Amino acid sequence: MNAIEELSKNCKSLENPYVTEWKSQGKKVMGYACTYLPEELLYAVDILPYRITGRGITDSSKADSYLSRVNCSFARCCLEAALDSKFDFLDGAIFVNGCDHIRRCFENWEAHETAALPFMYILPVPHRLSENGYEWFKEEVSKLRAAFEMRFRVKVTPENLKKAIAVYNETRRLLRKVYDLRAGENPPFTGAEALILVTASTLMPKETFNQLLNEILKTIETKPQEKNNKTRLVVAGSELDDPEFIENVESLGAIVVSDALCFGARSIWNLTDENQEPFDALCRRYYNHEPCPRMAGEFKRRLDFVKDQIQRSHADGAILEYIKFCDQHGTDNALLKINLEKENIPVIELERQYGPLADAGRVRTRVQAFLERIG
Amino acid sequence: MNSQPKALERMVEAFKLGSFIPEDLDFESPDVKLLLDSLPERRREMFITMAKDPDTRMISNVFNQGMGNYWESVLTAKDKGKKVVFIPFNFSPEIFYALDMVPVGVEVLDTMTMTLEEGISPYLDLSIERGLPETMCSAQRAVVGMLEAGVLGKPDLLVNGALGGCDPNTKVFEYMGEKFDIPTLFIDVPYYHDKRSFKYYEQGFKEVVKILEEVSGNKLDEDRLREVCSLSNKANELAMEISDLKRHVPNPVPNYYNMNHLATKLTKLGTQDAVDFYQMAYDRSLDRFKKGKHVLPEERLRFMFMYTGIYFDNSFHSWFQEEMGISYIMDMLIFSDHVPYIDLRNTDTMLAGLAAINMNLPMTRQLKGKNSFHGGWISDLLYYIEKYKADCVVFTGHTACKQVWGVYRMVADRIQKELGTPTLRMEADGWDSRTTPMEVLKEQWEEFFETIPKYHGEN
Numbered sequence: 001m002n003a004i005e006e007l008s009k010n011c012k013s014l015e016n017p018y019v020t021e022w023k024s025q026g027k028k029v030m031g032y033a034c035t036y037l038p039e040e041l042l043y044a045v046d047i048l049p050y051r052i053t054g055r056g057i058t059d060s061s062k063a064d065s066y067l068s069r070v071n072c073s074f075a076r077c078c079l080e081a082a083l084d085s086k087f088d089f090l091d092g093a094i095f096v097n098g099c100d101h102i103r104r105c106f107e108n109w110e111a112h113e114t115a116a117l118p119f120m121y122i123l124p125v126p127h128r129l130s131e132n133g134y135e136w137f138k139e140e141v142s143k144l145r146a147a148f149e150m151r152f153r154v155k156v157t158p159e160n161l162k163k164a165i166a167v168y169n170e171t172r173r174l175l176r177k178v179y180d181l182r183a184g185e186n187p188p189f190t191g192a193e194a195l196i197l198v199t200a201s202t203l204m205p206k207e208t209f210n211q212l213l214n215e216i217l218k219t220i221e222t223k224p225q226e227k228n229n230k231t232r233l234v235v236a237g238s239e240l241d242d243p244e245f246i247e248n249v250e251s252l253g254a255i256v257v258s259d260a261l262c263f264g265a266r267s268i269w270n271l272t273d274e275n276q277e278p279f280d281a282l283c284r285r286y287y288n289h290e291p292c293p294r295m296a297g298e299f300k301r302r303l304d305f306v307k308d309q310i311q312r313s314h315a316d317g318a319i320l321e322y323i324k325f326c327d328q329h330g331t332d333n334a335l336l337k338i339n340l341e342k343e344n345i346p347v348i349e350l351e352r353q354y355g356p357l358a359d360a361g362r363v364r365t366r367v368q369a370f371l372e373r374i375g
Numbered sequence: 376m377n378s379q380p381k382a383l384e385r386m387v388e389a390f391k392l393g394s395f396i397p398e399d400l401d402f403e404s405p406d407v408k409l410l411l412d413s414l415p416e417r418r419r420e421m422f423i424t425m426a427k428d429p430d431t432r433m434i435s436n437v438f439n440q441g442m443g444n445y446w447e448s449v450l451t452a453k454d455k456g457k458k459v460v461f462i463p464f465n466f467s468p469e470i471f472y473a474l475d476m477v478p479v480g481v482e483v484l485d486t487m488t489m490t491l492e493e494g495i496s497p498y499l500d501l502s503i504e505r506g507l508p509e510t511m512c513s514a515q516r517a518v519v520g521m522l523e524a525g526v527l528g529k530p531d532l533l534v535n536g537a538l539g540g541c542d543p544n545t546k547v548f549e550y551m552g553e554k555f556d557i558p559t560l561f562i563d564v565p566y567y568h569d570k571r572s573f574k575y576y577e578q579g580f581k582e583v584v585k586i587l588e589e590v591s592g593n594k595l596d597e598d599r600l601r602e603v604c605s606l607s608n609k610a611n612e613l614a615m616e617i618s619d620l621k622r623h624v625p626n627p628v629p630n631y632y633n634m635n636h637l638a639t640k641l642t643k644l645g646t647q648d649a650v651d652f653y654q655m656a657y658d659r660s661l662d663r664f665k666k667g668k669h670v671l672p673e674e675r676l677r678f679m680f681m682y683t684g685i686y687f688d689n690s691f692h693s694w695f696q697e698e699m700g701i702s703y704i705m706d707m708l709i710f711s712d713h714v715p716y717i718d719l720r721n722t723d724t725m726l727a728g729l730a731a732i733n734m735n736l737p738m739t740r741q742l743k744g745k746n747s748f749h750g751g752w753i754s755d756l757l758y759y760i761e762k763y764k765a766d767c768v769v770f771t772g773h774t775a776c777k778q779v780w781g782v783y784r785m786v787a788d789r790i791q792k793e794l795g796t797p798t799l800r801m802e803a804d805g806w807d808s809r810t811t812p813m814e815v816l817k818e819q820w821e822e823f824f825e826t827i828p829k830y831h832g833e834n
Contacts, residue, residue, distance in 0.1 A: 065784065066781075066784050066785070067780070068777075068780040068781065068783065070776075071777055071781050097539060100541065100777045103745075104777075104778060104781025104782050107745060107747070107781075107785070108782070111747075124566030126563045127538035127539050127545070127561070127563050128538065128562075128563040128579075133563055136563075136565065296535070296563075297549065297559065322508075325777060327511055328546060331508060331546040331549070332546075335554065337506065338506065338554070
């Protein structure tokens with residue numbers, strides 16, 4: 001089994017051997033659900049940040065009785081896993097008020113005494129970028145830090161934080177190399193493989209991940225390049241941690257060469273400034289990183305980011321996907337489509353459900369027609 | 376698309392016509408019967424709702440007069456050199472009046488589309504056809520559709536101060552701003568409801584006021600601001616008096632007041648028209664109290680909407696009032712016990728007061744943060760149900776309200792546990808009759824009422 005296959009296996013279930021190994025050392029694991037959480041604070045004190053998703057959940061009937069059919073299937077799958085005690089290996093969960101669905105998912109989880117974890121916390125992130133907003137965010141991050149320091153009897157220091165920042169920056173640099181290679185004429189990674197790498201990085205210790213990715217990159221560098229004439233696509237939109245979705249698209253004769261996803265480029269593109277005071281630098285990095293559609297008034301920046309990904313990866317078109325009922329991405333996608341088409345970039349909008357191969361047939365039909373159109 | 380030009384002109388006409396209903400109107404007279412028969416069904420129902428009860432009739436006259444003036448001011452703004460600003464329902468309009476600007480509540484404008492011959496549906500559909508997801512809120516989608524159809528002029532500015540309370544509400548402003556190239560301002564709303572949060576919001580509000588001064592070309596004048604805030608205080612005081620009257624069993628306040636109250640507070644607070652409306656509503660309600668008047672034949676149940684109501688068809692107000700004996704006590708959009716009084720001492724205190732009003736407006740107050748916070752949806756519902764003695768609470772299930780749907784069960788369970796008040800969850804869309812038509816809603820309400828012992832005269 002090669003390294004990517006091994007990582008891929010870890011992405012298919014909620015708990016994985018890296019988490020088990022971490023816990024066997026008596027260390028804590030903290031779930032989180034959004035890229036606005038400054039993970040390095042946890043990693044600095046040997047708490048493993050683990051990104052919560054609903055992977056592997058195929059039935060959400062328990063969650064449906066608390067959330068509803070108008071709440072997105074991602075939030076419902078996460079809640080289902082929580083109510084089913086599938087996150088019991090976590091020592092806590094930190095959510096962000098990212099959208100209406102996920103914050104209500106958190107509240108329902110927290111309210112269920114049988115499912116709630118020992119540490120449940122929501123980090124309120126402002127919805128606008130401004131200096132006042134930044135100060136608010138920094139205060140909130142300080143409050144969060146104080147809360148978990150007290151709960152787990154740990155102390156974030158400038159030294160351990162600096163070290164964690166360096167590790168995380170290294171992860172982002174390595175993943176950025178993957179994106180650079182994909183942007184070349186003959187991408188050595190498929191889009192599905194790239195998604196596996198990014199997803200895996202959120203589920204395991206970053207230092208171990210960095211070692212593995214370094215090995216993968218060395219192997220790739222020595223491997224002869226294969227000619228690739230496939231239609232090159234960029235994927236942007238809602239939460240997507242499902243490599244099978246990308247495989248489904250790529251099986252039709254396309255290759256995904258970049259993305260603008262929170263399980264993707266948006267989470268790795270910005271580094272933390274290692275020459276500044278670490279706590280402030282970290283807060284600034286997270287507050288100002290490539291914005292999610294939840295950040296009001298930042299559409300132009302999001303548009304530029306998608307356009308930049310299309311240009312640098314020489315993409316032939318873009319898939320704008322969103323999970324049904326996700327108004328944040330649904331609305332953004334509508335605007336992205338108008339703007340990209342104005343620049344003669346072919347675009348397809350795909351409404352989807354969260355989950356492995358959910359809607360696979362419909363997605364295939366639509367993508368196939370799109371590929372024929374852009375030929 | 377079956378749309379017609381000049382939407383605002385037709386709204387002005389409709390409201391002006393509706394402001395001269397004679398007090399002694401006799402529904403049994405042949406002339407009135409002939410008039411009713413000549414109206415299309417939707418307009419006939421609307422007329423009956425506002426005109427059948429003599430007190431409602433007189434309150435609606437003043438309301439319609441004020442609304443006619445209001446839409447006329449929107450219509451003539453450009454000619455008068457005034458800037459038009461679109462705002463959401465959780466942004467109080469006073470600051471715009473103080474700066475001689477014209478605020479337009481997007482949800483109110485959306486609702487008023489009902490007065491047009493073609494109705495709201497073509498505009499709801501057009502907004503989707505042109506790109507907006509169908510899961511976005513119908514309370515704003517018709518306005519997007521009207522802009523798309525070209526039956527409505529573009530505003531000069533968009534201001535949204537509802538971030539965090541509702542995703543569709545925020546995103547639709549960003550969408551309108553980007554798609555129709557309209558400058559857009561946002562005020563961040565913090566997650567919490569405490570002193571620190573008020574300060575944060577106030578800071579954002581004051582920054583927006585500075586930009587409004589630039590856009591309007593008018594410097595904020597303290598005397599003018601005081602005049603506007605004083606009128607707002609007066610209107611809110613009267614609204615509170617009316618709410619107090621609602622606490623009586625039976626409730627003397629006519630059901631349709633709620634609808635008029637909602638539109639007035641969203642568009643006209645800070646004007647004399649608003650004070651005139653509330654004064655008339657108060658005088659008539661007090662008179663009804665003194666005369667022992669109430670819903671007919673008797674008050675069988677006191678009804679509360681848990682969140683938003685139904686706006687695509689007003690007929691249920693009079694059906695409740697004239698036939699069913701259902702007293703419509705409250706809904707979350709007209710919860711007003713927490714509206715702060717504006718301190719008129721100086722510009723700073725008045726701006727702080729307006730910011731505090733915004734932070735306490737429905738949805739912003741209850742839904743921006745955790746549901747279980749004090750001042751959150753649960754605590755406010757428990758307070759209002761108890762204080763206004765509601766016998767039943769209904770969640771209409773407005774499709775776009777994902778943040779409310781996401782905690783409905785927790786809320787309903789808590790109401791049942793703490794107060795024993797029955798709740799009903801429906802699946803309706805407040806502005807789109809096609810999701811669940813009024814006939815079906817009425818059937819479901821009746822079935823629900825049948826399950827409540829008090830409806831049958833039992834305790």
